[in-house]
Amino acid sequence: MPADATTRWSLTVAATLLAVSTAAAVNAVQTPQTPTRRPPARPAPARTVPADAEAVTKRVCGTTCHPIEHATSIRRTRSQWEATVENMVGRGAKGTSTELATIVEYLSANFGLTASPVRGAAGPDDKPMVDPKASEMGKPLFASDCQACHGPDARGTSQGANLVRSPIVLKDRYGSVLGPYLRGSHPPGPGALKMSDLTETQVLILAHFLRDRVNDTLRGAPGFKPGDVLTGDARAGEAYFNGDGGCALCHSATGDLAAIGRRMDPVTIQQRFLFPSNAGSRRRATPAPVVTVAVTTEAGETLNGELVHMDDFTVALRDSSGAYRSVKRTAGVRVTKNDPYAAHVELLSKITDKAIHDVVAYLETLK
Amino acid sequence: MIRVTLVLALLASFALQSPPPAGDGWPSYNGDYTGRRFSPLTKITDKNVKQLSLAWSYRIPQSAAPIKGTPLVVNGTVYVTAPDHVWAVDARTGREIWHFENKSTGGIHIGNRGVGIKGDWLYVTTPDCHLVSLAIKDGKERWRQKICDLDQFYYSSVAPIVINNHVIVGVSGDDLDVPGYVESHDPVSGERQWRWFVVPQNANDPGIESWPSLEAARHGGGMTWQPVTYDPDLNLIYVTTGNPQPVVAHVNRAGDNLFTASIVALNPDDGKMKWYFQSSPHDTHDWDATQTPVLFDAEFDGQPRKLLGQASRNGKFFVLDRSSGKALVSSDFVPTNWSLGFDPKGQPIPNPAKHPQIDGALVTPNQGGATNWPPPSFSPATGLFYVSAARAYSVWYIYDPGKNPQGWGGTDRGGWSEFMLQAIDYKTGKVRWSHKWEGSGLSGLLSTAGNLLFSGDGSSGNFVALDATSGTPLWHAGVRTSVSNGPITYLLDGQQHVMVGAGDTLWDFVMNE
Numbered sequence: 001m002p003a004d005a006t007t008r009w010s011l012t013v014a015a016t017l018l019a020v021s022t023a024a025a026v027n028a029v030q031t032p033q034t035p036t037r038r039p040p041a042r043p044a045p046a047r048t049v050p051a052d053a054e055a056v057t058k059r060v061c062g063t064t065c066h067p068i069e070h071a072t073s074i075r076r077t078r079s080q081w082e083a084t085v086e087n088m089v090g091r092g093a094k095g096t097s098t099e100l101a102t103i104v105e106y107l108s109a110n111f112g113l114t115a116s117p118v119r120g121a122a123g124p125d126d127k128p129m130v131d132p133k134a135s136e137m138g139k140p141l142f143a144s145d146c147q148a149c150h151g152p153d154a155r156g157t158s159q160g161a162n163l164v165r166s167p168i169v170l171k172d173r174y175g176s177v178l179g180p181y182l183r184g185s186h187p188p189g190p191g192a193l194k195m196s197d198l199t200e201t202q203v204l205i206l207a208h209f210l211r212d213r214v215n216d217t218l219r220g221a222p223g224f225k226p227g228d229v230l231t232g233d234a235r236a237g238e239a240y241f242n243g244d245g246g247c248a249l250c251h252s253a254t255g256d257l258a259a260i261g262r263r264m265d266p267v268t269i270q271q272r273f274l275f276p277s278n279a280g281s282r283r284r285a286t287p288a289p290v291v292t293v294a295v296t297t298e299a300g301e302t303l304n305g306e307l308v309h310m311d312d313f314t315v316a317l318r319d320s321s322g323a324y325r326s327v328k329r330t331a332g333v334r335v336t337k338n339d340p341y342a343a344h345v346e347l348l349s350k351i352t353d354k355a356i357h358d359v360v361a362y363l364e365t366l367k
Numbered sequence: 368m369i370r371v372t373l374v375l376a377l378l379a380s381f382a383l384q385s386p387p388p389a390g391d392g393w394p395s396y397n398g399d400y401t402g403r404r405f406s407p408l409t410k411i412t413d414k415n416v417k418q419l420s421l422a423w424s425y426r427i428p429q430s431a432a433p434i435k436g437t438p439l440v441v442n443g444t445v446y447v448t449a450p451d452h453v454w455a456v457d458a459r460t461g462r463e464i465w466h467f468e469n470k471s472t473g474g475i476h477i478g479n480r481g482v483g484i485k486g487d488w489l490y491v492t493t494p495d496c497h498l499v500s501l502a503i504k505d506g507k508e509r510w511r512q513k514i515c516d517l518d519q520f521y522y523s524s525v526a527p528i529v530i531n532n533h534v535i536v537g538v539s540g541d542d543l544d545v546p547g548y549v550e551s552h553d554p555v556s557g558e559r560q561w562r563w564f565v566v567p568q569n570a571n572d573p574g575i576e577s578w579p580s581l582e583a584a585r586h587g588g589g590m591t592w593q594p595v596t597y598d599p600d601l602n603l604i605y606v607t608t609g610n611p612q613p614v615v616a617h618v619n620r621a622g623d624n625l626f627t628a629s630i631v632a633l634n635p636d637d638g639k640m641k642w643y644f645q646s647s648p649h650d651t652h653d654w655d656a657t658q659t660p661v662l663f664d665a666e667f668d669g670q671p672r673k674l675l676g677q678a679s680r681n682g683k684f685f686v687l688d689r690s691s692g693k694a695l696v697s698s699d700f701v702p703t704n705w706s707l708g709f710d711p712k713g714q715p716i717p718n719p720a721k722h723p724q725i726d727g728a729l730v731t732p733n734q735g736g737a738t739n740w741p742p743p744s745f746s747p748a749t750g751l752f753y754v755s756a757a758r759a760y761s762v763w764y765i766y767d768p769g770k771n772p773q774g775w776g777g778t779d780r781g782g783w784s785e786f787m788l789q790a791i792d793y794k795t796g797k798v799r800w801s802h803k804w805e806g807s808g809l810s811g812l813l814s815t816a817g818n819l820l821f822s823g824d825g826s827s828g829n830f831v832a833l834d835a836t837s838g839t840p841l842w843h844a845g846v847r848t849s850v851s852n853g854p855i856t857y858l859l860d861g862q863q864h865v866m867v868g869a870g871d872t873l874w875d876f877v878m879n880e
Contacts, residue, residue: 058429063870064808064826064849067432067450070477083780090761090782091735092807094826122542124473124495124517155771156582164773165544165586170518217613217774218542226764226780229726267780270727274762275781310805311827312840345783348760349702353720353728356762 138209237362423461434868474522537591565589574625588612616776642692680736698796811853823850
């Protein structure tokens with residue numbers, strides 16, 4: 001929205017606040033502050049975002065599966081962006097571990113929860129933006145006069161409608177629809193509040209509170225994260241680690257996995273051991289293992305190195321000297337690919353959910 | 368020679384089934400009403416495809432990419448789209464003729480599947496919930512009709528399909544708990560003729576018994592993301608429906624949740640339902656069953672049958688009798704781990720242990736699915752149903768463990784995937800051959816009477832022609848990035864062209880003679 005409109009809106013609210021400063025809900029807040037239409041400006045990113053971050057993100061995330069706008073119209077926390085990038089790798093997104101870490105930095109720095117809205121997101125471009133302070137101010141009013149019928153999360157009870165799904169709430173812009181409805185058509189509530197006496201400010205803070213509850217249900221909401229995954233049996237997990245899982249063939253509880261329970265939260269442990277090739281989206285102390293390839297040419301020469309590209313027609317690698325080599329794949333060319341995570345991939349088709357939870361419980365004990 | 372005779376016989380039988388492509392172009396999303404994406408053109412064959420060469424390329428602005436719609440070709444003009452954009456391009460030169468841009472008021476801009484055309488008029492949907500009619504000569508807007516409500520987070524991405532005097536469109540959006548529907552508009556006036564809701568809106572509506580309450584049903588989702596297919600003889604359109612809402616946390620929608628994640632046959636004149644088949648009863652994994660319902664007439668159990676095939680996002684392949692909806696074949700086209708076989712109707716039985724869990728459930732396929740929106744193809748010449756497929760795992764979590772979740776309430780996370788072409792024998796549902804790609808990502812497909820199958824090879828960035836019988840790659844061209852739509856073919860000035868979108872570029876190849 002244009003800047004002049006924002007200013008006009010804020011002035012209106014400030015004037016209204018002054019006029020109704022005795023309203024119970026406002027008094028309940030120790031330091032009344034002017035609700036603003038937009039959340040506070042985002043703080044400067046603490047981490048360094050590489051100079052090529054925007055270009056890398058556009059190339060990896062904006063050319064193949066969806067427009068870049070599809071990512072940059074979303075607002076997420078750093079951990080949510082990490083999870084998103086890992087999901088996309090799981091769905092086929094291609095990037096080096098450095099590129100994926102760069103993308104997470106870029107998206108986290110520029111498209112966090114408090115970044116300004118842009119076109120291309122779900123809903124109308126002019127959908128209301130929640131001011132967290134105004135929403136907080138609306139909470140006690142909702143609790144005292146609305147919650148009994150509409151439920152603590154506004155999702156309705158047998159006595160009152162689900163407000164998260166209410167067309168009135170979804171059509172509302174800062175009280176524009178809500179106010180006339182509450183004052184004119186809403187039946188009397190069980191509390192002392194008379195609907196017709198609702199002030200502009202009370203309507204406004206209720207509007208922010210209710211839009212906040214709608215936003216709670218969206219992907220990327222603060223509560224949109226895994227719960228307790230520590231449900232397994234650590235002893236059974238240890239047995240699986242050393243036995244059927246074959247984990248101990250490559251890993252050691254006192255070696256590479258020492259103190260893993262201190263270094264990673266349980267959800268991350270679960271994700272890492274099932275999908276280690278996705279770990280590139282986080283910055284690592286040591287370089288990620290890479291896929292290598294051995295190519296025997298028609299002339300009988302054998303080339304070894306890091307796999308750069310392979311399709312049905314060409315294989316390309318970078319050898320230990322750093323030289324790039326590409327070879328046309330013909331009937332006489334033999335290619336052997338070595339995926340360092342092959343054992344983890346094989347696990348996917350045989351491990352049970354119980355074994356997954358047991359292994360996570362076990363690894364979590366390694367403090 | 369035997370194969371050529373067989374092809375001709377099959378083509379003759381198919382000529383009766385659907386209107387011939389107008390002017391040898393590609394006049395609708397799937398080329399014809401069947402959804403087969405099979406072309407009878409034979410100027411490009413497995414014998415000469417190595418000579419296929421570039422005619423031209425056309426780039427759209429990078430900010431609007433990728434091209435995810437299927438271009439239409441009518442009277443030598445190409446009509447290609449991106450969200451809020453339509454371009455008309457000369458098929459002889461690749462030069463732009465006109466450009467239409469919608470002044471958007473919102474909506475998700477993830478993709479647009481293309482336009483519909485009838486006579487001198489073109490139809491396109493916009494992310495901000497409008498069906499817009501343009502003049503094909505200059506792209507000037509004739510009218511627009513609102514088809515959905517942005518405030519409820521609907522949007523539109525579907526390609527309109529024109530059937531007689533009906534323009535059929537669906538709606539998109541699964542953020543909030545709102546009902547899906549498909550509707551028909553008058554091609555001239557734009558007025559809405561009927562709307563069919565996917566989920567029950569009233570206490571006596573069909574399917575209400577599959578929901579715990581009217582409230583749950585009315586908000587039960589089921590978006591109609593994909594274009595319909597049509598059988599003129601039966602006068603039925605085949606609508607595919609998306610996932611139920613809330614999407615992942617599902618405790619407040621116990622039951623099969625009809626008619627979400629289903630294939631539904633409707634009368635295009637009044638929107639009345641004739642039959643349904645549910646591809647994913649009580650879906651909890653965002654597996655829209657909106658993959659193309661492909662219509663073909665073929666022999667089954669010794670009898671000529673009117674069939675419908677679908678390779679569904681949940682990894683299951685179905686062949687139905689399309690006059691009754693009765694399942695003839697139900698199978699897995701990639702290995703899956705979420706179901707306990709099929710019920711007597713041929714519908715999969717979900718394994719409750721593989722619903723999303725608070726502590727996570729490892730499920731294959733992942734949210735992206737065993738396949739997705741990129742269109743499949745069926746060749747009557749080979750009898751094979753081709754689908755771009757993924758074998759993919761992820762962990763599914765419940766994030767909202769309450770009794771009344773809304774929206775998503777969970778999702779999947781992480782994952783591993785590999786991608787392949789599957790050629791499925793429609794009589795058995797078994798995979799006849801599989802061609803694994805090194806690259807990742809799905810591609811739209813095209814098969815032709817020249818014994819060819821065209822596909823992208825995912826992130827490897829090639830456009831590939833394969834032998835449709837054996838799956839052997841015969842020709843490829845580097846197109847810089849993944850093929851991002853369904854390839855098409857058409858005849859222009861006596862020459863056969865093949866066109867494909869990859870990222871921001873439309874590539875047109877021709878067999879020079």
